Amino acid sequence: MIYSFTNDYSEGCHPNILRRLTETNLSQQPGYGNDEATLESVAAIRALCRNPDIDVHLVAGGTLANLIVLSAFMKSYESVVAAETGHINNHEAGAIEATGHKIETVPTPDGKLTPALIQPLLNKFPEFHTVKPRMVYISNSTEIGTIYTKQELTDLSVFCRQNNLLLFMDGARLAMALSAPSNDLTMADIAHLTDVFYLGATKCGGLIGEAIVLANPALQKDFKYYIKQRGALMAKGRLFGAQFAELLRDDLLFKLGKHANELAQQMAARFQELGYAFLTPAQTNQIFPILPDTLIAELNKKYGFFVWRKTGEGMSAVRLITSWATPQTEVDLFLKEVEQLSRN
Amino acid sequence: MIYSFTNDYSEGCHPNILRRLTETNLSQQPGYGNDEATLESVAAIRALCRNPDIDVHLVAGGTLANLIVLSAFMKSYESVVAAETGHINNHEAGAIEATGHKIETVPTPDGKLTPALIQPLLNKFPEFHTVKPRMVYISNSTEIGTIYTKQELTDLSVFCRQNNLLLFMDGARLAMALSAPSNDLTMADIAHLTDVFYLGATKCGGLIGEAIVLANPALQKDFKYYIKQRGALMAKGRLFGAQFAELLRDDLLFKLGKHANELAQQMAARFQELGYAFLTPAQTNQIFPILPDTLIAELNKKYGFFVWRKTGEGMSAVRLITSWATPQTEVDLFLKEVEQLSRN
Amino acid sequence: MIYSFTNDYSEGCHPNILRRLTETNLSQQPGYGNDEATLESVAAIRALCRNPDIDVHLVAGGTLANLIVLSAFMKSYESVVAAETGHINNHEAGAIEATGHKIETVPTPDGKLTPALIQPLLNKFPEFHTVKPRMVYISNSTEIGTIYTKQELTDLSVFCRQNNLLLFMDGARLAMALSAPSNDLTMADIAHLTDVFYLGATKCGGLIGEAIVLANPALQKDFKYYIKQRGALMAKGRLFGAQFAELLRDDLLFKLGKHANELAQQMAARFQELGYAFLTPAQTNQIFPILPDTLIAELNKKYGFFVWRKTGEGMSAVRLITSWATPQTEVDLFLKEVEQLSRN
Amino acid sequence: MIYSFTNDYSEGCHPNILRRLTETNLSQQPGYGNDEATLESVAAIRALCRNPDIDVHLVAGGTLANLIVLSAFMKSYESVVAAETGHINNHEAGAIEATGHKIETVPTPDGKLTPALIQPLLNKFPEFHTVKPRMVYISNSTEIGTIYTKQELTDLSVFCRQNNLLLFMDGARLAMALSAPSNDLTMADIAHLTDVFYLGATKCGGLIGEAIVLANPALQKDFKYYIKQRGALMAKGRLFGAQFAELLRDDLLFKLGKHANELAQQMAARFQELGYAFLTPAQTNQIFPILPDTLIAELNKKYGFFVWRKTGEGMSAVRLITSWATPQTEVDLFLKEVEQLSRN
Incomplete structure (x- = not known):
């Protein structure tokens, strides 16, 4: 294999770390998170969020962050609403259910939730016999590469507050979302509009670590108990601290996200020029062009990527991912290959 | 503060990592654990255990390892037996119970379990109304610094197999146990006598990581599902792999354990010479001398350590811990201080 | 209100009980289930199943039976497959998820599962990141009144055994299913084709009680622990025993089921004569005619029943249920009312 | 066997039911609890408690009541404190742990908790690494036959409120406690001093049923969801309603409790006259005389009872239980037998 576009966690971390x-x-x-690097990270995130009262906790990974947050804030009969494509629904081996909670899913073509999609779940009948939605789980960027606009997130936020729902954003790829060309959200917006979210390091230049931000003060008390109980309180918290302290210095995290996005956008532009359609809008570092199976087979001989799903006779969507570490030269070579194969 | 003897995770990691x-x-x-460094680590552990058929999985920390292992192998009505001092009983914020299982504890002065201590829990009456013991949790070295002899572990192992109990060793400090002066166990013995154990890196020269060893082949199937479900399957498994690949090269891990033990033994010897008693035998890198509260107060002005508990009028046991990174000079200075204060 | 066709648990129990x-x-x-009436019940069920080796346990209700059975036989990463209309998915307030397991649902117009509907859930990718189906939950009769044929159940059974899936039948209304005109299954067939099922008393002439039948011998060991742990082992098991001992004497249970079915069939026939369509085939004691909203409003002034859902402009499906205790005269009066209102 | 003094649930129920x-x-x-008999029961319990604002929910049994109540009101890292002899600790097959919570136990000779016994559990160190006590579970009468005085319960109540602990009383045998000769508590006192308790029917004249009383208004919201989720919401709630509606008419429940107590007291008085000691004070319908093993062996040939435990060379404590249905004549015959055997 020449090069892998399979995911954004194939390399180590930015050398600064x-x-x-x-x-x-x-x-x-x-x-246990009282080291200097962690304190520096917390301060940096508070500054980014323009809010000194948020609480920040660093944990190892996304599934761990999801299960800790969701189980901490729901009563046993409460459910979390998610897009059918949500990571918690498909790729966490039942981690949320293992903490005792139902995920209620809704189909959505672009991986994003809207008030209209959630509303029907609030009208369930009869009381006591069904679960009661309490949290709304969204990903930004989503599992299929799309991002939320400020208007979309505001609408969701207003809806959630009107309906006694907590809004939780999975930000495993938030760095890419916030550095996407079409993005108009800031960390401060997100801290303002959600109740809790996390900012991921693993997929954008860190070795390990997601920073859980408790924006809603009502959620902050005793949170460290949940982290400890789920096995996520690390003796050497300095390891996590070092990731965020470095990635948040001089906006490094978002510069790395921008790099990843730009290379994917180059790919998307070329596929478009070659006349290929996309499964979802190509907004961040994950793109899903729909290609002939013959082309896919040829490309797969030299490049690693994931065939997402059949989309029609002889055509499939593939997932191509670039990372903070992807070199321009590999993208150039790949696109040259695509072009040549497409011409044949 | 001049220096901290509070724990063995205050420093980073061995430079090789x-x-x-x-x-x-x-x-x-x-x-997800398919990187070269993880594969190298697995091979090294199989070699140490002299058993190519064991399975090895690397996870971030001890509480995570404990809750994954214990919840994976017990039915909901089955319990784990532990010493009252066991880490799972006291210092994991109810992590095991949160997975649905009762810990049945027995008091034991030295932190170690024996068949005689476990037997009464197997005679419960009436059936169906009580939990049923299925696993036995031991720590080596224990939470209070003691270690198991080969005979003791063999006795436990035979007893467990006779009584359909799975034997599980928490090896967060196994490096120190196996490099203790009085130790007569090997990794191969442990893989032979237990069903599952883990070997810790965090407290002996690593930044993060515990290597779960599934010695009993009946426990190996589908174990990775449990790791994923508990949020412990890391995208960049290379980070964990690097710890063990380096620590297991040329027995580095055990050399570091030996260093930690030797400095603690020096301390213990001096306290003994000065006429002080110990709460538990000083066998590894954690020692528990019983000192006058006045001496403790003076020492605490310059040195970090944990006051364990009152032992009598004006006397308390303290916990002093040395690590792979503790310099000889700091121990020398500390002991000089102790000597001077004791003479006054 | 003149009379309620809202459910089949509005009355007490057959006087024999x-x-x-x-x-x-x-x-x-x-x-705790060792009384004479319970032993008599167990013997009667074994005889009905033509299998002396099955185990039988009596518990209070359907949700309790479902959560005990499903949590007993699945590992934490295993899921249960159900129809979207399944009781466990919609009407148990997250009882199954509260035991730690995901329900994977498939849409199905008639409330029944088939191998073709389940197959896609077995092809999930990638391993370890998703839950793994282990049980298949079906209801007979279903939540929308339909029943399984012997061929359909056989096909499911063969498929499950080929794919290492356990087949579990919720028989809260099994009495009605087995006494339906189009039924060709026996209790012995069900004990042969499923791994575990239950036979309900509550909805067919009993005050309380569901008889869980462990047909697969591999599931029998230690099952009483699960019953106790979930709070379902009753001190005065004689109460449950009395229900089944009497209901199973001279096939009383099935005679009562037949009575309930016949009255519902009379209703269904009349609605059909009047030109109304049905949401699902009217096979048992639950029927779902599609009626004009104006007619529904008029009927609802005198009769209790549930408006199921809008089906089109000015039309809705309603659910009408008859029971073992419904008198012929009430059905006659109701149908007279329907006829008169339909003519206007 | 002539007669069984093994427990107080060997007979059916009072004929009024x-x-x-x-x-x-x-x-x-x-x-689902909206029937006339249940409403009548709720009104009767509110009247007994002299509090129209309490909520009452009827469920099948004690373990079910315990697990619903305890899991409803604790966060995942919170624990319940209980006497080592507590039913939840010993005889519920890990039901509480299966809901995810640790039971912290304290030894107590008479089965009763006091502030002094609970206090040490509130001083745990370090924060976040241990569970945090949130509920206190007591039984009245206790599992070993003793009862709380008004002063003792008041002291516990004050202590709990000062320490942010919820006080929960298991009242499976509350009828006997409140009709004991030395009792000075009323239902109104209990509703005032605890946050939640239940009043049992099963062991005092009912066939089935425990009435959970939510005295603390902060606990009332959405409680029915928990009942449904644990499988405890019965379709035919009328069955439970009938128990309490009848048992609470004209104080029948407490008259039946008094009968059970009186017969046990007769036994206790005679054993005392014969010179036998008791394991615990004989205050209710469960007494624990310490008898010679030879006498026990002889009595056991004709009478059913439970040998509790060895107390010394050749002596054991037995548990003798009388019920609402025990006839005076059986007690007379038993005591005659005891007397004769003791003389030999």
Whole structure:
């Protein structure tokens, strides 16, 4: 294989992080998230959110963040509403249900939820015999590469507050969402419009770590108990601290997200020029062009990527992902290959 | 504060690990534990255990390892037996119960379980109204610094197999246990005598990571589902792989454990010479001398450590911990201080 | 209100049950299901199933039976497949998820599952990241009044055994299913084709009680622990025993089911004569005619029933249920009313 | 066997209940606790508690009541404190842990909790690493026959309110407690001093049923969801309603409790006259005389009872239980037997 466009976690991390770990390696630091790097990360995220009262907790991964947050804030009979494509619904091996909660899903072509999609779940009858929606789970960018506009997120936020629902954003790829060309949201907007969200490092230049932001003050009390109970409170929290302290210095995280997006946009533009359609709008670093199966087979001999699903006779959507570490040259070579194969 | 003897996770990691991470940083690697460093780690552990058929899975921390293992192998009405001092009983915020299982505890002065201590829990009456013990949880070294001999572990193992109990060893500090002066166990013994155990990196030279070893082949099937479901399957498994690949090269892990033990033994020897008693035998890198509260107060002005509990009028046991990174000079200075204060 | 066709649990129980309870009231009986009436019930069910090796356990209600059975036989990462209309999916307030398991649903117009509907759920990718189907939940009669034929159940059974799936039948209304005109299944067939099912008393002449039948011997061991742990092991099991001992004497249960079915069929025939369509085939004691909203409004002034859902402009499906205790005269009066209102 | 003193649930129920069930058998009643008998029961309990604002919910049994109540009011990291002898700790097959919560137990010779016994559990260190006590579970009468005085319950109540703990009383045998000679508590006191308790019918003249009383208004919202989710919301709630409607008419429940107590007290008095000691004070219908093993062996040939535990060389405590249905004549014959055997 020449190069893999299978995912955005194939490489290690931005060198600044390894430098930081090396330089601070032998200083004695308190455990469990009280180290200097973690405190620096928390301060940086508060500044980005323009809100000194938010709470920030660093945990290892996205599934862990999702299960901790969702189980912490729901009573046993309460459910979380998600898009059918939501990561919690498809790719977490039942992690949310294992904490005792139902995920209520709605189909949505672009992976995004809207008030109109959620409303029917609030009208269930009869009381007591059904679960009661309490949280709304969205991903930004979504599992299929799309992003929320400020208007869309505002509408959801207003709807949730009117209906006693907590809005939770999975931000495993928030860096890419916020650095996408069409984005008009800021971290401060997100802290204002959601109750809780997280900002991911793993998929954008970090080795490990998601920063859970408790924006709603009512959710902050005793949260560390949940982290400990789910096995997510790390003795050497400095490891997580180093990721965010470095990635949030000089907007590095968002610069890396922009790099990933730009390479994917180059790919998308070329596929469009070649006349190919897309399964979903190509907005971030995950794109889903619909290609002839013959072309896919040829490309797959040299490049790693995921065949998403059949879309029609002899055609399938593929998922191509670029990362903070993808070199321009690999994209150039790949697109040259596509072009040649498409001409034949 | 001059220096902290509070725990063995105040420093970063052995430099070899950072070097490895740096050197391999940009190579594209498969995610979720299929990277080269993880494969190398698994091979090294199989070799140490002299058993090519064991399964090895790397997870972030001890509480995570405990809750994944215990919930994976028990039916909902089955319980785990532990010493009252067991980490799962006291310091995991109810992590095991949160997975639905009762911990049945027995008091034991040295933190170790024996067949005689477990037997009464097997005689419960009446059937169906009580939980049914299925797993036995032990720690080596224990939470209070003691270790199991080969004879003790063999006795437990025989007892467990006779009584349809699975034996599980928490090895967060197994490196120290196996490099203790009085130890006569090997990794191969442990893989032979237990059903499942883990070998910790976090407390002995790693940044993060515990290696779960499924020694009993009946436990191996589908285990990765449990890891994923509990949020413990990391996209960049290479981070965990690098820890064990380096720590298991040339027995580095055990050399680091030996270093930690030796410094603690030096302390213990000096306290003994000064006439102080101990709460538990000083066998590894955690020692529990019983000191006058006045001495403790003075020492605490300059050194970090944990006051464990009152043991009598004006006397308390303290916990002093040394690590792979503790310098000889700090121990020397500390002991000089102890000596001077004791003479006054 | 003149009369309610809202459900089949509005009345008490067949008088034989009260007579039995009265006659045996002061005899001292062992608790927890070891009383004479329970033993008699178990023997009767074994005889009906033509299988002396099945295990039978009596519990209070359907949701309790469902949650005990499903949680007993699935590992935490395993899921149960159900029709979207399944009771466990819609009307149990998340009871199954509260035990830690995902329900994977498939849409189906008649409330019945087929191998073709289940197959796609077995092809999920990638391994470890998704739940793994282990049980198949069906209801007979279904939540929308339909029943399984012997061929349909056989096909499902073969498919499940080929795919390592356990087949579980919710028989809250099994009495009606087995006494329906078009039925060709026996209790013995069901015990042969499923792994576990239950036979309901509550909705067919009993005050309380569902008899869980463990047909697959591999499921029998230690099952009483699950019953106890879920709070379902009753001190005075004689109460449940009396229900089944009497209902299974001289096929009383099935005679009562037949009575309920016949009255519903009379209704269905009349609605058909009047030119109304049905949401689902009218096979048992639950029928779903599609009526003008104006007619529904008039009928609702005198009769209790449930408006199921809008089906088009000015038309809705209603659910009419008859029971073992519904008198012929009430059905006659109701149909006269329908006829008169339809003519206007 | 001549007669069983093994428990207080060997017989059926008071005839008034069967009469009520028979008389109302064919009236159509709403399901799920909205029937006339349940409404009558709720009104009767509100009157007994002298509080129209309490909520009352009827469920089948004690373990079900315990697991519903405890899981409803605790966050996942919160624990319930109980006496080591508590029913939830020993005889519910891990039902509470199966809902995800740790039971923290304290040894107590008489089965009763006091502030002094609970206080140490509130001082745990360090935060986040341990569970946090939130509920206190007591039984009245206790599992070993003793009862709380008004002063003792008041002290506990004050302590709990000062420490943000919810006080929960298991009243499976509350009828006996409140009709015991030394009792000075009323239902109104209990509704005032606890946050939630239940009043049992099963062990005092009913066939089935425990009435959960939510005295603390903050606990009342949405409680029915928990009942439904745990499988405890019965279609024919009229069955439970009939128990309490009849047992609470003219204080029948407490008269039956008094009868059971009086017969046990007769036994206790005679054992005392014969010089035997008791394991615990004989205050209600469960007594624990300490008898010679030879006498026990002889008595066991004719009478059913439970040998509780060895108390010394050749001596054991036995548990003798009388019920609302125990005839005076059986007690007389038993005591005659005891006397004769003791003389030999």
